[in-house]
Amino acid sequence: MFERSRLIIVLKALFQSSRTEDELDEEMRFHLKMETEANVKKGMDLKAAHQAALRSFGGIEQRKEDCREAWGVRVITNLLHEFCLSLRRLFRRPVQNGLMFATFAVSVMLSTLSWSLFHTMFLRQPEFDPKGEYLVLNYVGGVIGASRSSNGEMEAYKEGQKVFSDFAEVGFYNSPTIQLPGGAERVLAANLSARALQIVGAKPLMGRLFRPEEDKRGSAPVALLSQHMWENSYDRDPSIVGKIMDIGSDQVTIVGVMPADFRFPNDQDLWLSYGFYDWGPDAMVKLKPGVTREQAESNLKVILDGLGPDSPANRRGLTPALIPFRDYYLPSEIRVSALVLFALSLIFVVVSCANAANLMLIDFLGRRAEVATSLALGIPRGASIRNVCFQVTMIAMGAVLLSIALLPVAGPFLYDHIDVNLEPYWLNYHFEWHYVGMAFALAGVSAAVTVSAPMVYLLWVDPDKVIREHAYTSRGTGRTLWRRLLLIGQITLLTVLGVSAGLLVRSSYNVGENTWGYPADRVFVGKISAREIEFTVEEPLGSVQRLAIYRRVLDQVTQRLETEAVALAHFSPGYSSGPNITYALGQEEIGEAFNSQVTEGFFDTLGVPFVEGNTLPRENPDDGPVYGVINESLAQKIWPSQDPLQRVLYIRFSGAPASAPSIPIVVCGVVRDFQVSGPVARNNDFILTPLMPRSFVRPGQFIFVRDRIGVPNVRSIRDAVHRADSRLSFYFPSTLGRVIDIMLSSMHMTANLTTVFAAAAVLLCSIGVYSLTVTQVLQSSREFGIRMALGTEPQRLWVHFTCGHLLTTLIGVLIGLFGASQVARVFSPLLFGVDPYSVSTYAMVAFTILLVATLACIPSFFRLRRINPAKCLRSL
Amino acid sequence: MSNENNTLIKLTNINKVFLTDDMETRALSGVDMHIDNGEFMAINGPSGCGKSTMLSIIGLLDTPTSGEYTLNGRDVASLSASERARIRNKEVGFIFQSFNLIGDLSVYENVELPLTYRGTKSSARKELVMEALEKVDMGHRMKHMPSQLSGGQQQRVAVARALAGKPQILLADEPTGNLDSKNGEAVMDLLKNLNDEGATLCIVTHDERYSTYATRSVHLFDGQLVDGDGVMAGV
Amino acid sequence: MDEVFSVLSVDTLSIKFLSLTNLEKEMAKKVNDLLQGTLDMLALRALRDENRHGWAIQQRINQISNDLLSINQGSLYPALIRLEKKGYIKSDWGVSENGRRAKYYRLTKKGRVQMEAEATLWREFSTTINLIMEIL
Structure with missing residues (x-):
């Protein structure tokens, strides 16, 4: 009641200000008239009566002002006026406020992006499953690359399970070659059961979804097209539903087209019915209420054990x-990256807060004379505080608006640079309102921190003291302790950031091509598959037939004029992931290594030189020994200072049953070390054996080609492969360099973004040091003037005072180096080939920061030279 | 003693003691003084004699350690800091030695600033500002920034700022201290004109030349008032 | 806001405090606050029996106080605005006894309660003082 009536009065006065004023005027004039009349009645003449009335009233204007104050209306109009004034003043100090704006904008932008990334990686659930209830049924353990289940097992699970309330079979990934109107094409596909489509909330653009009976093995295969494929390969054919599509030897009926926003699970172009799948499915499951994941896993294990050995x-x-x-779907490395980035961005916010607070304090201390004047003129302390708040708030809000405006550009840009192999469909930039909230919150916190220092000063300081110190004496040198402490804190954090960035960049450089041991960018890699060809089921006859075709491929590719070397292998260095065998000399196993089968040209193609001996033989008779090529360090480890050639060692596959005999390998060659086991592998020992029928020739092979000059042309290689056998499919053409890049993308991304943060932090630091030195020159100009008048050269003065700043910086750097060593210990698992205490990195960062600090001092030199000692003295 | 009703400021037995490093510094001791309406008072004295302290007390920037101070018939010695600020804002106009204009506000805004906190309507404010600027002959420069003005012009703007609120008294602390003699004289002429128009003024200066502009002058020496011949008053 | 009021109170009632010791200054400040409240209370009291315009309230206060307290007349208006803001009184435009347009104030329920409470407080206070004075 009370508040409302007050509000009404205030509002009325605000919007009908003149009317209320008029009323007040009228009321007072009425009062004076009454008083005058009363006086006249007492016997005064009119003029005297009027004057007496005026006297006893005590000044109309004065009273009106008292009334306005009592109204409290002025509070709002004053605020408005102050706000406009602050706004105008904002643009009259473009450098100062521009720097602060830059500080805020950079930090808010980067932090918001990091938050969005963090949110996507850790918090955002797929749209169909906001609570994250769905799990993927898969396998762990066993031989690498064999974590796929079989159809029989999946059926057994579905029948036997008692723990799931929802069970939908899916084949998340499949890449069939299909016959399209424009020719054969290999596309990314997935096999989904009818239930799976229901779970993910699919709605067709046209046609229908899959039916439960189509989940059954042997049912007529059906397909759904992506809108993209329908538009590009079928020219938006309106009668597409019901048409037949050839996939290998199968005829698949197209039953519908999915809209463009349906991309489950990773931007597929084609969805096939689950019945049409033979590769080893997964399942999406949902636990019954009260069942834990462990209970469910043990239930599955019991079912699996029941299926027999x-x-x-x-x-x-x-x-x-x-x-x-x-x-x-999200590999752990990329999640670590997101975590690191988010942590960095929080450090960064602190750095920029320190920077903004520094700028603010400098600005504010520079205005102490103004504050003193304002106080002397009777302007309330609150006004000065409000001015500071308005200023920072407006700058912060400007920064937030800029960040939000840039988000739709920067977000997709960032996400495009996250290059994850088969990334999940929801790993894309998707605007969320809480990004805006986060931006505002971060800016709010920054602004609050920034404002706090001057505010505390204004609230605590005795205004009379400021007046005494500043209104009557001219400016002193100002207090620099606060600013120095801020600067030290800032430089400490900057050093931590810089060292982290340095280590990460070096680490990512270390896994770059220099340590590959071969020119990865020049080596073509692709896959060929003979799955479309029927071979004798009996082994090794099937392998002999496949090898014959592959030999033809090698011959055809060799006949290309440009070909320097060509090879086939069961693996590609970019994709492989660590040791898969143990090796022994006698009975005792010595260590782990990597084994795969390659053709004799493999080492030449990669460009890895031989240290001793020769490459693998082209022909490997079934009764002859199995030859192997090993790497230099392995040879030294097993046979130190002995000739390894023609010696025998025994290998055994890591996942093989204990009863399996170990295989003897005769060393025929030793090559220089190279990164054979994936880009981040630490153990790169290998024993490579020939591609031979005896040890099963797989239907799919990696093909490697290196040309004499440049990068091989994909089309010419495809043609060569098809000349060898037109039934062979050829896919995933790339270069080893590109493959490695994808494998390292998250690491590169972390390093790159950290570098961006570090660069931004260096910018902030230089802003900080710059403003500190320049304002110091400005504030101490009188002192400097006196010194100059006494004969000190500006250069010496500058050196003297720059040394002071460098000392401050040095202290910050030293504390920072210590902090960085602690931080580096935490993220050392992310580092590859870099000591977390790498002296050179630490020294480099320290040097850079000191250099930047020195450079930031330079502008003050010119300011110093502009000081006119005579003028300074005159003003004394 | 002048007419009681006409006395604007009355100081009785004012003492001011500063405590620095456990040492008492007596800046003012037993000062009795009054300023009447319409007077142009000059307080003279060498540096360090307590002139500025005196002006601080008169201008309610500082409180006396002991003694009575009535401004316009009202006891002001016992007021709180914010009450004093309010009175400063309304009834006292300050002119500083170093002008103390606010660098990033235009001439107009500088003069307008103190009025903002008095609840004056913006139209009324504009009138007051223009009037004050015209009085010091700076009306044509109201859009300029202080840095674009000469020292003399800046001081005139500072005078306008002090005038705009129609204060009871104008206090000036060495208003010519940062000016050359030509500009200094111009500013003093301006103050004199204002006095002729009825304004009450009190200036502090160590320059005897400018004391001649005043209608009355007192001398401060070591915190005590002495008459023109350097003899202790009342002795 | 309180600061504002106490500044106003200094010239609300033209009472001068001369030759004050620190203790007396403290007292003076308290008395100021007291008188500040007094003006508000007197205004409420003046409206107890009938609705009045500003000048009439003024006259009534003088009458109640037997002209002992000479109130600076203009100070009444800020006090009225304060009271209106607190919701103790309400105002309406009306026509005065001599036919002029005038703003009339009336006591609200809340104002009446407040007035009674303050009056009781005053009565108790003055009784106490009287008692003390008699004992002394």
């Missing part, structure tokens, strides 16, 4: 595992 999974030593949907 000959079931595919048991043979390979696999254990069923339930993995949260998001974890299944």
